[in-house]
Amino acid sequence: MKLLVCISKAPDTTAKISFSADNKEFNSAGVQYILNPYDEWYSLVRALELVEAQGGTVTVVNVGPAENDTLIRKALAIGANDAVRIDAQPLSAMFVAKQIAAYAKEQNFDAIFCGKETIDYNGAEVGPMLAEYLDLPFLSFANHLEFDGGKAKVSRDIGDGTEVVEVEMPFVLSAAKDLAEQRIPNMMGIMKAKQKPLQVVAPVDFQDKVKVTTYELPPAKTAVKLIDPENMDELVRLLHEEAKVI
Amino acid sequence: MSVLIYVESNKGGFKKTAFEAVTYGRKTADALGVPCVALVLGAAENAGSLGSYGASRVLQVQDAGLENFDSQVYANVIAQAAESVGAQVVVLSQTANGKALLGRLAVRLDAGSVSGAIALPDTKGGFRVRKSVFSGKAFAEYELGTEKKVISLAGNSIPVEQLGSPVAVEALSVDVPAPKVRLVEIKRIEGDIPLPEAELVVSGGRGMKGPENWGILEDLGKALGATLACSRPVADSDWRPHHEHVGQTGGVIRPNLYIAVGISGAIQHLAGVNNSKVIVVINKDPEAPFFKAADYGVVGDLFEVVPRLTEAVKKFKAS
Ligand SMILES: Cc1cc2nc3c(=O)[nH]c(=O)nc-3n(C[C@H](O)[C@H](O)[C@H](O)COP(=O)(O)OP(=O)(O)OC[C@H]3O[C@@H](n4cnc5c(N)ncnc54)[C@H](O)[C@@H]3O)c2cc1C
Numbered sequence: 001m002k003l004l005v006c007i008s009k010a011p012d013t014t015a016k017i018s019f020s021a022d023n024k025e026f027n028s029a030g031v032q033y034i035l036n037p038y039d040e041w042y043s044l045v046r047a048l049e050l051v052e053a054q055g056g057t058v059t060v061v062n063v064g065p066a067e068n069d070t071l072i073r074k075a076l077a078i079g080a081n082d083a084v085r086i087d088a089q090p091l092s093a094m095f096v097a098k099q100i101a102a103y104a105k106e107q108n109f110d111a112i113f114c115g116k117e118t119i120d121y122n123g124a125e126v127g128p129m130l131a132e133y134l135d136l137p138f139l140s141f142a143n144h145l146e147f148d149g150g151k152a153k154v155s156r157d158i159g160d161g162t163e164v165v166e167v168e169m170p171f172v173l174s175a176a177k178d179l180a181e182q183r184i185p186n187m188m189g190i191m192k193a194k195q196k197p198l199q200v201v202a203p204v205d206f207q208d209k210v211k212v213t214t215y216e217l218p219p220a221k222t223a224v225k226l227i228d229p230e231n232m233d234e235l236v237r238l239l240h241e242e243a244k245v246i
Numbered sequence: 247m248s249v250l251i252y253v254e255s256n257k258g259g260f261k262k263t264a265f266e267a268v269t270y271g272r273k274t275a276d277a278l279g280v281p282c283v284a285l286v287l288g289a290a291e292n293a294g295s296l297g298s299y300g301a302s303r304v305l306q307v308q309d310a311g312l313e314n315f316d317s318q319v320y321a322n323v324i325a326q327a328a329e330s331v332g333a334q335v336v337v338l339s340q341t342a343n344g345k346a347l348l349g350r351l352a353v354r355l356d357a358g359s360v361s362g363a364i365a366l367p368d369t370k371g372g373f374r375v376r377k378s379v380f381s382g383k384a385f386a387e388y389e390l391g392t393e394k395k396v397i398s399l400a401g402n403s404i405p406v407e408q409l410g411s412p413v414a415v416e417a418l419s420v421d422v423p424a425p426k427v428r429l430v431e432i433k434r435i436e437g438d439i440p441l442p443e444a445e446l447v448v449s450g451g452r453g454m455k456g457p458e459n460w461g462i463l464e465d466l467g468k469a470l471g472a473t474l475a476c477s478r479p480v481a482d483s484d485w486r487p488h489h490e491h492v493g494q495t496g497g498v499i500r501p502n503l504y505i506a507v508g509i510s511g512a513i514q515h516l517a518g519v520n521n522s523k524v525i526v527v528i529n530k531d532p533e534a535p536f537f538k539a540a541d542y543g544v545v546g547d548l549f550e551v552v553p554r555l556t557e558a559v560k561k562f563k564a565s
Pocket residue numbers: 013037450451452453454476477478479480491492493494495496507508509510511512513514515518528529530531534546547548549
């Protein structure tokens with residue numbers, strides 16, 4: 001079994017988000033980057049579990065500059081066999097999907113895993129775009145996955161419940177919470193990761209179709225109005241008359 | 247030229263998110279001066295009623311291959327419909343299935359896409375769409391320079407409006423490819439309005455002390471007609487089902503009212519809820535960070551405050 005896991009880099013969940021003075025660019029100064037949690041905790045770990053149980057390899061792929069190699073090595077330390085970095089600064093989901101599709105097309109992966117979404121642009125677009133480029137089925141928001149012969153059984157989150165489906169390999173899926181449990185890399189994993197292959201591939205040409213023109217921070221909240229805990233009638237009155245939400 | 251809205255039907259009916267998408271599509275179509283066409287796939291009663299929300303035409307494809315959702319099949323069919331009506335903008339709902347379709351359609355139609363729009367496009371001198379980014383910590387304006395555009399609309403972002411009257415449903419005939427995904431079973435959460443669509447939400451954190459105490463939150467939820475949510479440690483400890491978890495690594499919601507009970511307001515929790523229109527925080531610790539993000543705050547013991555609030559709500563509803 002040959003699995004591909006797409007990993008992305010994202011600002012740490014505690015990062016303070018700020019922009020350049022003209023609000024045209026994200027200010028990355030002082031921002032700590034992490035592997036996107038959906039990719040690291042759920043997608044990668046489930047792929048590793050399946051390969052550990054049934055044999056095979058897990059390759060991780062990232063579209064990004066050389067500075068991402070530290071995070072890619074972390075994925076190798078968690079257990080991926082090898083890594084590919086497509087050497088480009090991604091500016092849109094379609095750019096990323098196009099690059100991964102160009103690489104994956106010749107490789108005959110049995111399944112390609114993405115995270116549910118990245119926690120920076122929250123698009124949930126790379127998975128379905130990749131599936132469309134490769135003309136493969138796509139299963140979004142998988143919270144349970146089993147392989148059985150050439151088939152996979154996937155439980156997926158559909159917003160107002162879950163749905164269990166079956167699909168033949170190959171396919172693309174996106175990983176949601178519950179697909180697996182986070183793994184912390186151990187010392188041995190970190191040592192081994194240094195020796196594992198990390199191949200750098202040149203990007204294919206692609207013209208971005210969308211562009212962020214401006215960013216904006218939410219307006220500062222006005223100071224909280226404190227309500228006497230004995231007087232919940234007053235809170236209800238304010239919610240009705242002032243906030244007009246009930 | 248036209249705007250095409252793919253309107254999701256659910257068990258043969260439509261949800262509020264579907265009407266929001268039609269209203270959004272109609273207003274976008276008006277701004278561009280083109281007709282607004284709604285597309286329904288599979289069985290749906292009363293599809294013509296979508297005219298009331300602004301669709302000037304309603305197309306329906308009925309085919310055994312559309313009985314269950316397969317993003318590959320649905321994207322293929324929506325793209326064919328988009329071609330047939332010369333759609334320059336395709337509007338979807340930002341639901342679980344909508345998210346699976348958006349990227350596929352963008353590739354298929356060679357279109358620029360925005361996932362989770364929160365406002366109508368700005369069509370003056372271009373085409374710009376606003377969305378929430380960095381998990382609720384900021385907003386971004388996307389410029390779409392492509393001839394075709396695909397947009398999914400985040401729930402509860404624009405009000406549903408009556409912009410027309412019912413129309414006759416036209417059958418659309420397209421090639422429906424054979425599905426590759428086979429449905430085994432479907433389990434829907436019964437009862438409550440699902441979180442992504444809820445206008446009122448009551449949420450509990452670790453301050454609730456244990457699952458046995460949730461009765462007071464359920465009572466408050468029932469009195470208000472609100473859906474329940476929770477913080478991550480609550481879901482991780484299995485005090486509450488996982489679909490109730492909101493935050494950076496759970497659901498991101500934008501209700502009109504979010505009442506946080508015994509939740510400290512960690513940055514990862516706020517990421518999922520700070521686009522709520524009004525936030526009420528009930529916490530015994532006046533230093534809890536959540537108060538900085540709140541509109542109304544109650545400093546007090548939740549075990550006393552929540553039942554009192556429930557009574558006040560009941561009294562208000564009865565009056
Ligand atoms: C990468 C990452 C991702 C994360 N993602 C999420 C996420 O998606 N969602 C999320 O929620 N968290 C997330 N977290 C966890 C987050 O950092 C906090 O740990 C979590 O939100 C705290 O949950 P809590 O507020 O319920 O509990 P606590 O922080 O323990 O707060 C409980 C609160 O209850 C109050 N309280 C206690 N007893 C009472 C009483 N009797 N009456 C009134 N008030 C009382 C206390 O004063 C306290 O403020 C994430 C963390 C990381 C590192």
